[in-house]
Amino acid sequence: MQHKSSYRLSLLIVFLLSPFLLQAQITEFKDSIIQISGITMTADSLKAIPAVSIIVRGQSRGTIANRQGVFSIVAFKGDTLTFSAVGFKKKNYTIPATLPGNAYSLIQLMVEDTTYLPATIIRPYPTREEFERAFASMDIPDDAYEIARKNTEAGRLRALARVTPVDGREATNMYMKRQAASLYYAGQPPPQNIFNPLAWAQFIQAWKRGDFKNKDDN
Incomplete structure (x- = not known):
């Protein structure tokens, strides 16, 4: 208790x-x-x-x-x-x-922290002719403008277009266009361009321009 x-x-x-x-x-x-x-x-x-x-x-x-x-x-x-x-x-x-x-x-x-670097000795070229020869043969790297100009050349872009595969967006668009074209003529035969007057007109103009000539003949 x-x-x-x-x-x-x-x-x-x-x-x-x-x-x-x-x-x-x-x-x-x-x-x-x-x-x-x-x-x-x-x-x-x-x-x-x-x-x-x-x-x-x-x-x-x-x-x-x-x-x-x-x-x-x-x-x-x-x-x-x-x-x-x-x-x-x-x-x-x-x-x-x-x-x-x-x-x-x-x-x-x-307090300032002083850092001492090793000494660097700069020597000039012995003669003016040697300096001019070294300056003329110097390989100067491309700057950003020159690199951009080379990357946007028409020939370089065409070469890259031949080997660059399509991305997912382009492949999807191509597939959807094929599907739309196949469904547009579903249940009936698709039209033949042999009966299309516009196709014949384009063929005649290309033939007159010489598009079908052999390149070796030229």
């Missing part, structure tokens, strides 16, 4: 204190969020660096500084921000966990 009374008293205490515990957790969560606003600048001349990427390490969240190098990002206290830009060394900034308030201003200085 005494055990049941203690259990009920514990439940009552937890029930009465739960709103205060929940409020404390909410307050702690709000206190851990912070908005970092600032500007990225060069360390030597204090010039603004645009398009700097600011990423929260270990998370898929980040932002990019604008043209004036100004940025703003929301993170948790204790997170690490990684600053990166082309031509500059990466810089990490860890937000202090004991930072007071929910807003903080930051000026992030970045």
Whole structure:
């Protein structure tokens, strides 16, 4: 009996204190969020660096500084921000966990990353005649205009038309036309062009032009 009374008293205490515990957790969560606003600048001349990427390490969240190098990002206290830009060394900034308030201003200085390339020595041709000979025999690659002109030549298009198979749309249209022609004269013999005066007129004109002559005779 005494055990049941203690259990009920514990439940009552937890029930009465739960709103205060929940409020404390909410307050702690709000206190851990912070908005970092600032500007990225060069360390030597204090010039603004645009398009700097600011990423929260270990998370898929980040932002990019604008043209004036100004940025703003929301993170948790204790997170690490990684600053990166082309031509500059990466810089990490860890937000202090004991930072007071929910807003903080930051000026992030970045150092230029200098890359040294191997030396290149340019030597001229020994004589003018050798330079002219090398220049005349130089193979200059075709530009986009020349490539387009070659691809649209009439002879090239005719050669491609002979070997290029029809696509699905063309094959479907040809099949539908054959079906329509066969169904148009269904139940009766199709007409013969031998009795068509227009076909005879075309034949006579082609014969007068010499379309049926042997090419070897020409």
